Amino acid sequence: MAPGRVLVVGAGLGGIATALRLAVRGHSVTLLERGERIGGKMNRWQRDGYTFDTGPSLITMPEVFAELFSLAGADIHRQLQLRRLDPVASYRFADGSSFRYGQSLPLLQAELQREFPYDIEGFHRLMALGGRLFELSRRTFFADTPGEPPDPSMAGALKYMPLRHGWGNYDATVRSFVRDERLISFFGRYATYVGSSPYQAPATLLAIPYLEYAHGAWYFQGGLYSLVEALHALLLQYGVEIRCGASVSRIIQRNGGVAAVSLEDGMELDGDIVIFNGDSARLPMLLGESESPAEDRRSMSGFVMLLGIDGKLPTQPHHSVYFSDNYSLEFDQLNGITNGGPGFPEDPTVYVNMPSASDNTLAPPDCESLFIMANCPADDDWNEEKTQRARRLVLQRLQRSGFPDITDRIRVEQLWTPACISSAYDMPGGAIYGQDSHGWRNTFLRPANRHRRVRGLYRVGGSSHPGGGTPTVLLSAAIVDRLVERYEGA
Ligand SMILES: Cc1cc2nc3c(=O)[nH]c(=O)nc-3n(C[C@H](O)[C@H](O)[C@H](O)COP(=O)(O)OP(=O)(O)OC[C@H]3O[C@@H](n4cnc5c(N)ncnc54)[C@H](O)[C@@H]3O)c2cc1C
Numbered sequence: 001m002a003p004g005r006v007l008v009v010g011a012g013l014g015g016i017a018t019a020l021r022l023a024v025r026g027h028s029v030t031l032l033e034r035g036e037r038i039g040g041k042m043n044r045w046q047r048d049g050y051t052f053d054t055g056p057s058l059i060t061m062p063e064v065f066a067e068l069f070s071l072a073g074a075d076i077h078r079q080l081q082l083r084r085l086d087p088v089a090s091y092r093f094a095d096g097s098s099f100r101y102g103q104s105l106p107l108l109q110a111e112l113q114r115e116f117p118y119d120i121e122g123f124h125r126l127m128a129l130g131g132r133l134f135e136l137s138r139r140t141f142f143a144d145t146p147g148e149p150p151d152p153s154m155a156g157a158l159k160y161m162p163l164r165h166g167w168g169n170y171d172a173t174v175r176s177f178v179r180d181e182r183l184i185s186f187f188g189r190y191a192t193y194v195g196s197s198p199y200q201a202p203a204t205l206l207a208i209p210y211l212e213y214a215h216g217a218w219y220f221q222g223g224l225y226s227l228v229e230a231l232h233a234l235l236l237q238y239g240v241e242i243r244c245g246a247s248v249s250r251i252i253q254r255n256g257g258v259a260a261v262s263l264e265d266g267m268e269l270d271g272d273i274v275i276f277n278g279d280s281a282r283l284p285m286l287l288g289e290s291e292s293p294a295e296d297r298r299s300m301s302g303f304v305m306l307l308g309i310d311g312k313l314p315t316q317p318h319h320s321v322y323f324s325d326n327y328s329l330e331f332d333q334l335n336g337i338t339n340g341g342p343g344f345p346e347d348p349t350v351y352v353n354m355p356s357a358s359d360n361t362l363a364p365p366d367c368e369s370l371f372i373m374a375n376c377p378a379d380d381d382w383n384e385e386k387t388q389r390a391r392r393l394v395l396q397r398l399q400r401s402g403f404p405d406i407t408d409r410i411r412v413e414q415l416w417t418p419a420c421i422s423s424a425y426d427m428p429g430g431a432i433y434g435q436d437s438h439g440w441r442n443t444f445l446r447p448a449n450r451h452r453r454v455r456g457l458y459r460v461g462g463s464s465h466p467g468g469g470t471p472t473v474l475l476s477a478a479i480v481d482r483l484v485e486r487y488e489g490a
Pocket residue numbers: 009010011012013014015032033034035039040041042054055056057058059060246247248249277278279302304373421424425426432460461462463468469470471473
């Protein structure tokens with residue numbers, strides 16, 4: 001059968017990777033993006049000589065990115081300057097102590113000895129558990145999708161199945177290995193990498209700290225959006241038609257399969273295969289099955305401040321984290337357990353990304369670009385008062401944690417609330433990862449990549465299987481590529 005005509009709806013990283021993979025295999029591919037630029041959440045904002053990545057700031061599993069380039073006959077190392085960051089991050093705890101999380105094992109060992117002498121063994125045992133969970137996930141969960149016949153080679157992965165631990169609650173499992181509340185918060189924060197609470201997520205997410213520990217934290221020189229630019233060039237090389245400002249309002253079916261999509265301006269485009277890269281909660285509306293987004297438990301969103309600073313912050317590392325006084329209270333407030341509804345916490349843990357520490361192309365000479373982020377519940381309802389309150393609380397936390405006073409040095413500023421994220425990418429509540437990963441069902445039964453009922457329709461990206469985060473959406477694209485080959489005969 002000749003390769004079918006493919007319409008990819010949404011040019012987030014998952015949509016871009018799927019478009020490229022299918023074009024490499026000879027499909028005629030059109031990539032439709034409602035925004036003015038491709039990249040989705042992996043995007044860029046520039047003003048007065050400052051450059052900011054507006055979404056991801058840290059890359060893990062660079063081999064997954066390299067594989068996509070080599071599949072298209074390119075070498076990632078020729079196209080991009082990929083840098084391993086050391087230290088990964090510097091952590092500042094509420095009591096004023098700090099932990100420099102480096103990539104050299106002897107230095108890390110000395111740092112653990114200094115700060116957490118009674119928990120050194122527990123730290124390494126937790127990472128070992130994370131390693132088993134990662135290997136198990138890599139060979140099963142990351143390699144295939146729910147509802148498909150299991151690949152017999154996956155049976156070999158069972159040897160990575162942890163006999164004990166790994167199946168319980170994330171926070172409880174961490175506590176059974178280490179005692180120091182600061183180290184418990186350090187591990188707890190990794191659950192938020194997929195928009196979840198450490199108090200509700202399953203221990204399987206311990207694969208995430210292991211991933212960073214063993215595979216490193218990476219950065220693309222020029223900012224992470226350079227990855228999107230390099231992929232854009234490959235899409236053009238393989239003849240992918242890219243249409244920005246093209247918002248798909250309906251997926252049209254005929255005889256139980258996809259036939260076309262219609263755009264908001266009324267234009268119709270025919271296609272044999274449709275890959276949906278938007279938020280899975282929106283799909284029933286596009287299929288005409290519902291008037292409102294599907295009800296799911298949304299993952300967290302974020303409150304982001306992009307700040308161009310006048311002057312250098314010489315002691316500030318590329319990544320740093322400033323913990324709140326009470327991490328569990330913060331999540332109680334995020335989840336609405338203590339304040340009658342989910343809300344921005346009174347004392348947020350704040351993540352600061354200052355890429356200008358490693359890359360002088362991102363800010364004018366002697367200046368810095370800061371991306372500052374705090375967790376926030378998914379919520380479409382943000383007003384100026386709420387925004388200014390969150391800004392004040394973030395700056396207050398930084399000040400209390402000894403961060404240099406930057407208030408009079410801000411030259412450019414852009415604030416991203418969950419409502420901004422929601423409207424920029426059409427993601428209900430601005431939930432960065434679609435549904436949350438609380439409990440087994442939500443973690444392991446994310447919307448399947450192949451639509452169960454509509455022939456020729458596939459989902460790719462962070463709100464579908466296997467979940468969010470840049471390497472994971474590339475794995476999602478690899479799964480969709482295999483499914484198209486299996487089911488569409490090309
Ligand atoms: C603030 C922030 C920080 C993050 N930090 C990190 C990090 O450090 N490391 C990491 O790995 N990940 C991080 N992530 C997550 C990461 O960005 C995402 O998981 C990943 O980029 C999502 O890719 P995706 O394929 O799901 O597409 P998305 O980025 O969700 O893009 C989907 C695209 O589809 C378009 N679209 C939707 N509906 C339609 C329609 N009907 N018609 C046409 N187009 C449509 C949207 O406009 C959008 O461009 C972060 C995200 C955010 C927002």
